[in-house]
Amino acid sequence: MLSFGAGLTPEFPSPAGNSHIDEVFTEEAAVRPPVGHALHVTPLAQEGELVAQGAAVACLRHAPDVCFTAPLAGRVARITLLPGRKLSEIVLFREPGDAVERHDTGRASTPAGLRRLMQGAGLWPWLRRRPFGGMPAHGETPAAILVMATDTRPFAPDPRHTLQGREEDFARGLRALAQLTEGPVILCQQGGAPLVDPGAGGDRLRIVTRGARHPQGSTGICVHQLFPAGLEVPVWDIHAEDTAALGALLATGVLPMTRLVQIAGSALREARTLRTHPGADLRQLTQRIAAPGPHVLMSGSPLDGHTAQWLAPRHRQVTVLPREIAGRKPHWLVAALTQSASPKPAIPTAGLNQAFGAVLPAVPFIRALSAGDDETAMKLGVLSLLEEDVALADYVLSAPGQLTSTLRAMLERIRSEFAA
Amino acid sequence: MIRGLWNRETVALMLLAAYLPLALFWLWLGGSEALGRLGLSVLVVAIWHLVFMLVRAQPPSLAALTTALAVAMLAPEDLGVLRMVLGITFGVVMGELVFGGWGRNVVNPATVTLSFLGFGFPAFAWPAFDDPTAWAAIPAALIGVATGTMPAPVLAGAVLVGAAAAAGGILPEPVLFAAGIALVLLVADPVTCAATTLGRWINGALYAALVALFATGWAGAAPVQIAVAAALLTSLAAPLLDEAALALWIANRRRRHGRT
Numbered sequence: 001m002l003s004f005g006a007g008l009t010p011e012f013p014s015p016a017g018n019s020h021i022d023e024v025f026t027e028e029a030a031v032r033p034p035v036g037h038a039l040h041v042t043p044l045a046q047e048g049e050l051v052a053q054g055a056a057v058a059c060l061r062h063a064p065d066v067c068f069t070a071p072l073a074g075r076v077a078r079i080t081l082l083p084g085r086k087l088s089e090i091v092l093f094r095e096p097g098d099a100v101e102r103h104d105t106g107r108a109s110t111p112a113g114l115r116r117l118m119q120g121a122g123l124w125p126w127l128r129r130r131p132f133g134g135m136p137a138h139g140e141t142p143a144a145i146l147v148m149a150t151d152t153r154p155f156a157p158d159p160r161h162t163l164q165g166r167e168e169d170f171a172r173g174l175r176a177l178a179q180l181t182e183g184p185v186i187l188c189q190q191g192g193a194p195l196v197d198p199g200a201g202g203d204r205l206r207i208v209t210r211g212a213r214h215p216q217g218s219t220g221i222c223v224h225q226l227f228p229a230g231l232e233v234p235v236w237d238i239h240a241e242d243t244a245a246l247g248a249l250l251a252t253g254v255l256p257m258t259r260l261v262q263i264a265g266s267a268l269r270e271a272r273t274l275r276t277h278p279g280a281d282l283r284q285l286t287q288r289i290a291a292p293g294p295h296v297l298m299s300g301s302p303l304d305g306h307t308a309q310w311l312a313p314r315h316r317q318v319t320v321l322p323r324e325i326a327g328r329k330p331h332w333l334v335a336a337l338t339q340s341a342s343p344k345p346a347i348p349t350a351g352l353n354q355a356f357g358a359v360l361p362a363v364p365f366i367r368a369l370s371a372g373d374d375e376t377a378m379k380l381g382v383l384s385l386l387e388e389d390v391a392l393a394d395y396v397l398s399a400p401g402q403l404t405s406t407l408r409a410m411l412e413r414i415r416s417e418f419a420a
Numbered sequence: 421m422i423r424g425l426w427n428r429e430t431v432a433l434m435l436l437a438a439y440l441p442l443a444l445f446w447l448w449l450g451g452s453e454a455l456g457r458l459g460l461s462v463l464v465v466a467i468w469h470l471v472f473m474l475v476r477a478q479p480p481s482l483a484a485l486t487t488a489l490a491v492a493m494l495a496p497e498d499l500g501v502l503r504m505v506l507g508i509t510f511g512v513v514m515g516e517l518v519f520g521g522w523g524r525n526v527v528n529p530a531t532v533t534l535s536f537l538g539f540g541f542p543a544f545a546w547p548a549f550d551d552p553t554a555w556a557a558i559p560a561a562l563i564g565v566a567t568g569t570m571p572a573p574v575l576a577g578a579v580l581v582g583a584a585a586a587a588g589g590i591l592p593e594p595v596l597f598a599a600g601i602a603l604v605l606l607v608a609d610p611v612t613c614a615a616t617t618l619g620r621w622i623n624g625a626l627y628a629a630l631v632a633l634f635a636t637g638w639a640g641a642a643p644v645q646i647a648v649a650a651a652l653l654t655s656l657a658a659p660l661l662d663e664a665a666l667a668l669w670i671a672n673r674r675r676r677h678g679r680t
Contacts, residue, residue: 012422230679302422321422336473337480344479345523347431348610350568351424353617363615364666379670379680398427 006358007213008351010395012154012302014264017271023258024274026281030310031057031068031090034125037134038086045076052099054121054255057090063138069122071257071277073099089310102253111179118246121255125313126242130220130229131383132415142236144183144227147174149240150190150210152217153301155264157273157316162241162260163195169247174201176246188222195240220389221357229384231418239314261311265302265320267295280311286320294323304391343402355393369406374414382410428523431569431610432482438564442604443489445556460501461488464508472517483522487512490530490605494644495537496544507537527655528612530605534648546642554597560604570608573617577624578603585632592635594643599631602647607654614658619665627654
């Protein structure tokens with residue numbers, strides 16, 4: 001860890017892949033709410049009904065403008081709602097034919113019209129707000145928007161790659177995003193030529209070059225450094241590819257559903273890069289390339305992914321890991337020596353500091369987190385961070401999920417305390 | 421789930437690896453007597469860790485060995501078994517275990533033990549170190565910094581101020597040697613030194629400055645006594661340094677962004 005330049009480069013085993021990029025629509029797909037959020041919805045389609053690609057299948061109950069749309073043309077197979085009509089998943093079966101929903105872009109030149117279009121076309125769930133995470137509220141105005149054209153997570157697909165040939169859409173998307181906020185639109189990218197001509201993206205566009213080590217391309221770390229979020233200062237972020245999709249939507253009225261997804265992990269025979277849609281069936285995507293033997297499918301990177309059957313709305317990575325086989329219970333003395341009184345305290349090391357990109361005092365922050373000291377944590381910038389930003393620290397400390405869940409609990413506590 | 425490397429016991433092992441050159445030279449030059457002291461310290465510290473595991477379900481840590489090494493190396497000589505046991509018991513229990521074990525303590529248990537022994541039994545002579553042992557502190561610090569387990573700013577701050585003081589002629593060689601050994605064993609402890617980068621620089625500098633102050637103004641003090649006293653005062657000041665560094669960091673951010 002004797003390195004200059006913030007961040008780490010954690011290495012995970014994964015087989016090599018070929019450079020060929022297929023476009024895959026899976027036979028089944030699911031519409032799901034953003035990770036970790038239960039939303040009250042009204043289904044707009046019946047089970048068994050045929051829907052076009054991009055057609056709304058559900059909308060928020062208290063904000064009917066915000067729709068969830070079908071990622072592919074097909075038949076609604078199953079609508080699963082949790083108690084309180086919270087959306088669990090809406091499963092679609094693909095049907096032959098390429099019916100595509102076309103949206104009216106006539107009024108998208110005004111901020112209200114653009115908002116309406118984004119909400120109706122199903123682009124809204126691809127946005128995320130900080131503090132607290134999740135989809136932005138229906139009428140919220142952000143203080144700044146970060147466009148993430150860098151992703152330093154292990155195995156993440158290169159956003160520069162995804163934007164090739166879509167520069168015009170991307171610039172149009174950036175200009176549209178600038179209509180949603182009074183503040184800056186900040187484009188975070190890797191070194192090299194600017195992804196967009198600075199003049200083409202609107203006058204409030206700021207282009208920021210980030211380092212190649214994780215977590216320098218992590219959204220929360222960028223937000224923390226460039227434009228910290230606060231209780232009254234919401235900051236949105238959107239992936240560069242989704243920005244290009246917004247540009248294409250404005251130009252054609254059709255929202256492109258495919259995105260570049262990288263499949264990697266040690267339980268594969270070969271890695272794969274492909275274009276697929278949100279809610280894709282991970283079993284089908286990995287069926288031919290998984291190595292024999294038990295494995296787990298995760299949506300997201302090895303650091304912050306979660307076990308899933310469907311590709312989560314904002315995820316661009318699939319990780320396939322061997323399933324850990326539960327061993328025998330250890331002897332009670334061994335268990336006492338190793339497992340009693342967990343969680344164990346974090347010992348400050350250089351690695352821990354780098355796991356936060358050296359942008360915040362890592363040790364006081366972790367101490368504030370584990371002690372539940374909301375005020376100090378807020379001063380140190382907890383409102384800019386989400387689970388995925390502390391996942392690397394969790395990995396470094398060899399305590400999977402510990403900081404992540406502590407952070408989530410703290411954010412929920414802050415939200416409920418300050419909402420009152 | 422996949423997990424990384426740097427849990428508590430890995431850090432303790434890396435610290436042990438860093439102390440290895442120091443320990444080997446000291447054992448080699450000290451012979452069986454040194455071995456006996458180390459054995460006694462390890463035994464007493466280990467017993468207290470076991471007691472806390474059984475009574476309080478507090479997992480023991482390999483950091484017990486680093487504590488034992490520091491105590492065995494720096495404790496006054498010819499104390500006898502009973503006084504050693506008493507001192508180590510006080511230091512390890514009150515300095516570390518009652519707080520919840522290594523990682524939650526606020527002062528280094530070895531520093532507490534040594535201060536207790538120094539204040540409690542002032543009639544006993546403090547040890548002196550041969551040159552090779554003192555020089556072995558340098559590889560110890562290098563290994564610690566290379567593995568990231570010892571705070572580099574603390575060491576750098578101390579070396580900077582110490583070099584200035586030595587160049588000014590206020591640090592005699594024995595004090596320099598003792599201060600170097602205490603620096604790696606007691607002050608450059610990742611848990612109890614300051615936690616912010618700025619705080620760590622000041623922490624190291626403060627230690628060296630205190631050593632220089634005691635070396636010039638404390639008549640009749642032994643070199644190790646000076647180093648231990650400076651280490652104790654520095655570790656008590658560490659939270660204050662952190663608080664100041666954090667306030668500065670937050671004020672800087674507030675100026676730049678208008679909020680934190």
